[in-house]
Amino acid sequence: MEESRRTSKTGLNGMSPEEAFAVLGDQTRLNIVRVLWTAGVVHEYDDLDDSASTMSFSELRRRVDVRDNGRFNYHLSKLVPHFVWKTEEGYRLSGAGKKLARTVVAVAGGHDVDLSGEMDTECPVCGAEISATYEDQWLRFTCTECGGLFGDAAPSGALLNAPFPAPGLVGRTPDGALRTELYRCMLDMTSMMQGVCPECASVVEGTLSVCDDHDTHGGRCRACGTPFVAWGELRCDSCRYAKRLPVELCVMGLAPVIGFLYARDVNVLTPSLDELVELIQTQMRTTVAENPLRVVTVIGATDRLSLTLDEHLTVVDCSES
Template structure:
């Protein structure tokens, strides 16, 4: 079968992606990872510590409930050394094994979540009712009446859309989930803008497309490009395929929000709210496009600070400055 972006031609530490899928495509091997994870058989911390628990061969075999020594040893050996490590004291998960376990835990429980409801707020675009839904690990906020922010690039009415692990919703209400979702999006975008994949640390390839005849009237998307925004960017990891396609303004404001949130200890994870983020996008961002070569320049005002950002046709940051706003008074 021809390779796709989901199975790149890689050979990391002697293990290709196809081989990794093959190793993990077995119930017994996944059960071994599950037992080691539940037993805490891994390095306790992900950096700076040698503290580690292990499970003995006999205890692990008993938990897996396989009497055939040859069969059990065969499957255990397939997991080593990439997902399971053998030590003098027993067996533990490798870093990759921990990542597999964490992924399973993060996506578990989605079918039992009922997160669909109308929110106690109105659409910042038209004032109509706003609803939130959760489906296929995606958290979506939509207006019940207008086109939303994305035109034909997303389901009608979409105001916010993000991949969201099910485990992250079990202890949060809708407002807390949206705040965390915005924060995660801003950090994802920041990684992408600096050429790093937040999923696998791979390199990012990017491109920019601009609508030459962009025209928006009465809040409707442009007839030519089908969206309210004239410039869009595609950013995709060359290794694992993690990708986002968004208006350039959203990439820029995401970077600015992350810069503000991580640079100001007085801000907490509950800021900004969705309506504040949309208001920032609509009223506090000025965008200009020049050609030969293509440059997208943005000026973004946030509270007492003005950010200026210039991007090229591959979303490289040509300029990024921040200055105190001269039109605000600090009491």
């Protein structure tokens, strides 16, 4: 049965994550995805038009190097239509197949990564040297002297920790990698505060947690071990992507805050670590109100932007004064 180019009789929405793992759990099938990806048999530009190159069954079978026609057809048919799209002209990767291939590119190791160089950026808390490490696909920036920014909420010395694809480190200095990671974090925040998962586009749920006995006199709070009274947790239940960050950082993903700060020469999307910390420590104040639970973050000294968030991190009030 031929499928038309744009519509699929079988539909694309019937595959659970378990089924997807099962379909991909075979070397021949992953080889098919690899061959199509390597040959560029995809939409050249992301679906601007319907012109995409395809590969014939026999050519695909030859490149995947499977002699047995029936066996090859069996594996190929498992990938259609979710990962491989069958058209009248031949086969190409589907959107999901392309995403899968890109994920492999993003997580592939073996890149010659060297982050040992001395960094120009200093610790924004104490001015000491910062070190960068990359392990388990996480890029971490740590102060070599002080406890860092997050108190007990993160490993000692932590200034910035986030998952980071290895290819993004190639050709970047440790300072460049830091700027790139900050940019990605801020982008993630804008997406998640809109309720959109940056990984899978599912709905993101927000939860506010506050320290009931917050007291930062004489350093860090004894009750929570952090300088921050309120934290936002943003979580995607579909793919389990999640972030837990001080409310001050969460609100930086909101358009009124981005606009307010941009008018005052701070580009929230491309801050330096210094700028970000200075902003949080000197320009932002957060207080908690009970019954109902609300958190109010005020930004600025003379002219101010005030944001009130509820227990789901939804903005319930936003005013400038």
